[in-house]
Amino acid sequence: MQVVNLPEPDFKKRIAIAVQWIANAKHFTVLTGAGISTEAGIPDYVSVREIGEKPAKLTTPSALVKNWQKASPGPAHFALVNLQNVSVLKFLVSQNIDNLHIKSGIRPEILSEIHGNLMLERCTKCGKTISKFDERPPRCECGGIFRPSVVKDDEDPSDLEWNRVQVHARLADVLCAVGTSLSVEPVNSILPMAKRQGAKIIIINQEPTQMDNLADLRFFERAGEVLNAIVAGLLSSRK
Numbered sequence: 001m002q003v004v005n006l007p008e009p010d011f012k013k014r015i016a017i018a019v020q021w022i023a024n025a026k027h028f029t030v031l032t033g034a035g036i037s038t039e040a041g042i043p044d045y046v047s048v049r050e051i052g053e054k055p056a057k058l059t060t061p062s063a064l065v066k067n068w069q070k071a072s073p074g075p076a077h078f079a080l081v082n083l084q085n086v087s088v089l090k091f092l093v094s095q096n097i098d099n100l101h102i103k104s105g106i107r108p109e110i111l112s113e114i115h116g117n118l119m120l121e122r123c124t125k126c127g128k129t130i131s132k133f134d135e136r137p138p139r140c141e142c143g144g145i146f147r148p149s150v151v152k153d154d155e156d157p158s159d160l161e162w163n164r165v166q167v168h169a170r171l172a173d174v175l176c177a178v179g180t181s182l183s184v185e186p187v188n189s190i191l192p193m194a195k196r197q198g199a200k201i202i203i204i205n206q207e208p209t210q211m212d213n214l215a216d217l218r219f220f221e222r223a224g225e226v227l228n229a230i231v232a233g234l235l236s237s238r239k
C-alpha cells in the first residue's frame, strides 16, 4: 500500500494548504467514518463493519441504542458544525450510525447518513425518517412501513440516499475523508468519482487507507486536531 503525505510534510504548511483549498471551494464535501467517533469515546462498531466482521453487538440493538443515547460528540464533530455554521461545509456524508452528527448540530438537509442511524426508522417506500422514540402512525402517509434505518453488512444503502450522495460527490471541488479506512463500498467510490471531476482530495486518518493514492493532501494526525486547525485557519483568513 502506498502511503503518501503530500505535498508537504510540515503540519502547519499542510493546514495552510487545506485552508486555502477549502476557503476557495464552492462545494466543500466531507465524508466521515468511525475514526471521528472513536476519538469521542464511542465503541468502534463501524470499524468492525469496515473490516467486514459481523457486528455482534447489533444483536442487542436496544442495549446499543441505550449506550449511544448517552454518547457525546467529540472535537471533530464540533469542528464540522463550525464549518457548517460559516457556510463552508456544503454536504456531509457519514458512514456512522451513532447519531452524533445530528446531536452535535449538523442540519439534516446537508447530511446523508448513508448506513442509517440507530435512532431513526425509515419508510421503505418514500424514505421519510422518524425517530424511534416518537409516537407514530402504524404506516407512513405514503402507505409504506417504517423499518430500522441501519443498513446491514450485506445490504446496499437506500437508493434515495446513495443518489443524493453521488450528486454532492460530483459537485464537490474539495472532498475530505475523515476517520475512515475507505474500505466500504459503495460509499468509498465517491473519492474517485469526485477526483475524476477535478476535486482536490484530502484524507485525514491515523491509519493508512485504501485510497491514499488518491490523496492530494494527507493527514495522519487526529481528526479533531486537524479539523480544528482548519477551522482556526479559515476564521483567521476571514478577518
Ligand SMILES: [Zn+2]
Residues within 6 Å of the ligand: 123, 124, 125, 126, 127, 128, 140, 141, 142, 143, 144
Ligand atoms: Zn413513506
